[in-house]
Amino acid sequence: MLSGQPATCMAGDDDSIRSGRALFATPTLLGGQAAKAGLSCASCHINGRDNVHFLLAGVSAAPGTADVTNSFFSAARGNARFDPVVIPDLAKPGKVSRDPGARALEIFIRNLIVEEFGGQEPTPATLDTLAAYVRAIRPCPGEQRVVRRLNDQLAAIADGAAAVRLMAGRGDPRGMRLAIASMRHQLGLVAERYAGPGFARDRRALLAASRELRAIGDIAVPGQAGLALDRWKRGFDAGPARRLRGAEARSLYDGRRLDRALR
Ligand code: HEC
Numbered sequence: 001m002l003s004g005q006p007a008t009c010m011a012g013d014d015d016s017i018r019s020g021r022a023l024f025a026t027p028t029l030l031g032g033q034a035a036k037a038g039l040s041c042a043s044c045h046i047n048g049r050d051n052v053h054f055l056l057a058g059v060s061a062a063p064g065t066a067d068v069t070n071s072f073f074s075a076a077r078g079n080a081r082f083d084p085v086v087i088p089d090l091a092k093p094g095k096v097s098r099d100p101g102a103r104a105l106e107i108f109i110r111n112l113i114v115e116e117f118g119g120q121e122p123t124p125a126t127l128d129t130l131a132a133y134v135r136a137i138r139p140c141p142g143e144q145r146v147v148r149r150l151n152d153q154l155a156a157i158a159d160g161a162a163a164v165r166l167m168a169g170r171g172d173p174r175g176m177r178l179a180i181a182s183m184r185h186q187l188g189l190v191a192e193r194y195a196g197p198g199f200a201r202d203r204r205a206l207l208a209a210s211r212e213l214r215a216i217g218d219i220a221v222p223g224q225a226g227l228a229l230d231r232w233k234r235g236f237d238a239g240p241a242r243r244l245r246g247a248e249a250r251s252l253y254d255g256r257r258l259d260r261a262l263r
Pocket residue numbers: 024029039040041042043044045059065066067068085086087088090093094095096097108109112113130134
C-alpha cells in the first residue's frame with residue numbers, strides 16, 4: 001500500500017498563492033536535465049513539504065536526499081562534489097528567511113531555478129507568486145497523510161487557470177505560458193490514472209483539452225488569451241471533468257487498483 005503524501009494546510013488561498021502553487025508543480029519552470037526528467041519543485045517538496053521516497057541516481061544518496069548543487073542539473077553550478085542532504089520540509093522554519101521584507105526567499109528561489117537547475121530567468125510575477133506560495137505552506141494538525149485524488153489534479157488545474165489570469169493581468173506572456181504548461185502537466189497526470197482500453201475516450205478528451213490549451217498559449221494578446229482560457233475552463237468542467245469524476249472509482253485513483261497496477 002502506498003503510504004500517502006504529507007498533507008499541507010495553507011496560511012492563505014489568494015490568487016498569488018494559488019498561482020505559485022501551480023508553478024511549483026511545473027517541470028518546465030526548471031531547465032535542462034531536471035525538466036527533461038519531468039522534475040518540478042514539487043517532485044522533491046510534495047505539497048510543499050518533503051519527499052522521503054525521492055531517489056534519483058546520481059542526485060540522491062539515500063531516499064529523501066538530493067544534491068541540488070549537482071552538475072546533473074546545471075553545468076554552471078555543479079560543484080563537482082557529491083553532497084546530497086535531506087530534502088527539507090518547507091512548512092518548517094529553515095535556513096532561508098521567510099520575511100517578506102528581506103526578500104531572501106525570492107533571491108534563493110531565483111538562484112535555485114537559474115543556477116542550480118539551469119532554468120530560464122524567472123519573470124518578476126513568477127518569482128513573486130512562488131515566494132508567496134512557499135511563505136504560506138503550513139503543516140496540518142496531526143500531520144495527517146493523504147492519498148492523491150482526482151480532485152487534487154482538478155484543483156491544480158483551477159490553480160493554473162488562476163495563474164493564467166494573474167499573468168495576463170500583469171502583462172507577462174512568459175509567465176502565462178508557464179501557467180498553461182502547469183495545466184497541461186496536470187492533464188497528463190490525470191491521463192496516467194485513466195489507463196486501459198475502457199478509458200480510451202477519456203484519454204482522447206484529455207489530449208484534445210491539452211491541445212486547446214497549447215493553442216491558447218499561442219494567443220499573443222494576454223487579455224484575449226484570458227477570455228479563451230475562461231471559455232476552455234467552462235467547457236472542461238462541464239464535459240471531460242464531469243465524466244472523469246463519474247469514473248474515478250474505476251480509475252487508478254483507487255488505491256487498490258493502483259497497487260495492483262504497480263505490482
Ligand atoms: C532535486 C530535489 C529538489 C528540487 C527539484 C527542489 N528542491 Fe528545494 N531543496 C532541496 C534540498 C535538498 C534543499 C536543501 C538544500 C540545502 O540545505 O543546501 C532544498 C531547499 C529549499 C529551500 C530552503 C528551505 C530552508 O531551509 O529554508 C526552499 C525555499 C526550496 N528548497 C524551495 C524550492 C523551490 C521553489 C523549488 C523549485 C524551483 C525547489 N525547491 C526544487 C531539494 C529540491
